[in-house]
Amino acid sequence: DTGVSQDPRHKITKRGQNVTFRCDPISEHNRLYWYRQTLGQGPEFLTYFQNEAQLEKSRLLSDRFSAERPKGSFSTLEIQRTEQGDSAMYLCASSLGRGKISYEQYFGPGTRLTVT
Amino acid sequence: AQTVTQSQPEMSVQEAETVTLSCTYDTSESDYYLFWYKQPPSRQMILVIRQEAYKQQNATENRFSVNFQKAAKSFSLKISDSQLGDAAMYFCAYTTSGTYKYIFGTGTRLKVLA
Numbered sequence: 001d002t003g004v005s006q007d008p009r010h011k012i013t014k015r016g017q018n019v020t021f022r023c024d025p026i027s028e029h030n031r032l033y034w035y036r037q038t039l040g041q042g043p044e045f046l047t048y049f050q051n052e053a054q055l056e057k058s059r060l061l062s063d064r065f066s067a068e069r070p071k072g073s074f075s076t077l078e079i080q081r082t083e084q085g086d087s088a089m090y091l092c093a094s095s096l097g098r099g100k101i102s103y104e105q106y107f108g109p110g111t112r113l114t115v116t
Numbered sequence: 117a118q119t120v121t122q123s124q125p126e127m128s129v130q131e132a133e134t135v136t137l138s139c140t141y142d143t144s145e146s147d148y149y150l151f152w153y154k155q156p157p158s159r160q161m162i163l164v165i166r167q168e169a170y171k172q173q174n175a176t177e178n179r180f181s182v183n184f185q186k187a188a189k190s191f192s193l194k195i196s197d198s199q200l201g202d203a204a205m206y207f208c209a210y211t212t213s214g215t216y217k218y219i220f221g222t223g224t225r226l227k228v229l230a
Contacts, residue, residue, distance in 0.1 A: 004160075031216060042120075042207050042220030043161075056217065091161070095216070103149045103211055105218060107161040 004108035006092050012114045013082055020078045021111045025094030032075050033105060034067055035091040036060065043091055049075060050097065082115045089113075118143045120210050122221035129198045130229050136183075137193045137224045139208030147213040150184070150191045155205040155223075164206070167191065195226075203228045 005024045013019050025032045030051050035043035046065070047057045051072035061067075064082075069075040079086055089112050093105040119142045129135035141150070152164040167175045167184050174182050179199075183192045195202055208221040 045217040109160040
């Protein structure tokens with residue numbers, strides 16, 4: 001297992017189009033997180049899953065955003081009717097969810113979204 | 117609300133020298149965790165070091181160590197014997213027991229001069 005992977009790495013889309021990103025966590029990790037990072041800023045929390053259950057969503061996650069984690073494995077983040085303000089790096093992270101290191105998150109390389 | 121502040125947008129250090137990056141946080145919680153992450157250009161974030169709030173001893177990982185001042189809500193990162201490969205954005209992050217989500221600072225860009 002080589003870590004958290006995300007696909008695609010880059011996405012350019014036109015305003016109003018829908019986009020979907022995929023995250024594959026480290027296989028034994030039961031928690032999965034999505035963050036958004038804009039230029040010059042730290043990542044901001046969007047949502048997180050424990051197994052297949054979505055346990056928390058940020059107010060940043062408008063109705064145009066939806067995330068799923070079917071069967072508690074990979075996760076998808078969909079943005080409908082994209083806006084230029086959605087342009088950002090979308091980061092996925094996972095953590096073990098038990099034991100002393102349960103709070104350590106391991107990050108993927110991110111998906112950079114550009115909305116034109 | 118919990119916040120994390122990194123007041124140094126950019127720092128420079130000469131190769132082989134020591135540099136300290138600052139981080140302060142605001143919380144009313146007693147059980148929390150603090151982290152430093154490194155984000156090299158166009159590469160993914162890597163955990164550098166972790167500190168549990170209940171531990172009085174400062175964490176160390178090879179050339180990286182922290183100065184954790186709980187009463188002052190300060191969590192600085194010291195990098196000794198700086199190397200060219202240390203050049204990156206460094207983010208301070210906070211989470212509490214049970215919430216799991218991270219709150220990040222705005223980052224400090226570290227430049228290492230040869």
